[in-house]
Amino acid sequence: MKTKIVLYILLLLGKTFYSQDRTNKQKSIDSLIAIATNDRDLVARSGNKELLRICTEIYYQSKDIGYDKGIMNGIMGLAGAYISEQNFEEVIKNIPEGLALAEKSEDYLMWSKMLLIQGVAYAALGYDKKSKESLNKSLYIVDHFPVG
Secondary structure, eight states, rough: HHHHHHHHEEEEEEEHHHHHHHHHHHHHHHHHHHHHHHHTHHHHHHHHHHHHHHHHHHHHHHHOOOOOOHHHHHHHHHHHHHTTTTTTHHHHHHHHHHHHHHHTTHHHHHHHHHHHHHHHHHHHTTTTTHHHHHHHHHHHHHHHHHOO
């Protein structure tokens, strides 16, 4: 009986510490997101490679703890950096994961933004039909769902 009580207490403490650790990691990730999205001079000061590094960090840290908002923001930041470099193939390769997360979490603003970026990348690569589909779906979401 004493063993069960001790194990139960250890289990509760473990969950508490994990929860606090996860919350701290989310705050750290949110700080990186703020830097990547709000620091307008980041690319001018440090170059596009620094933005790619920060967004990659956001993506993988978020992936480690299952933080969907962070994963989506990491993908968006990477997509923006790749578009700046005119590396549209990377955008097309990475965006589907973010689209699936945005749809699953019903984050209509993020979903619409990702479709917009996907449409731009498809257009740049000459896939006019796919571009039109993505852009029209983005507009449909903005017109029919609350986006913020």
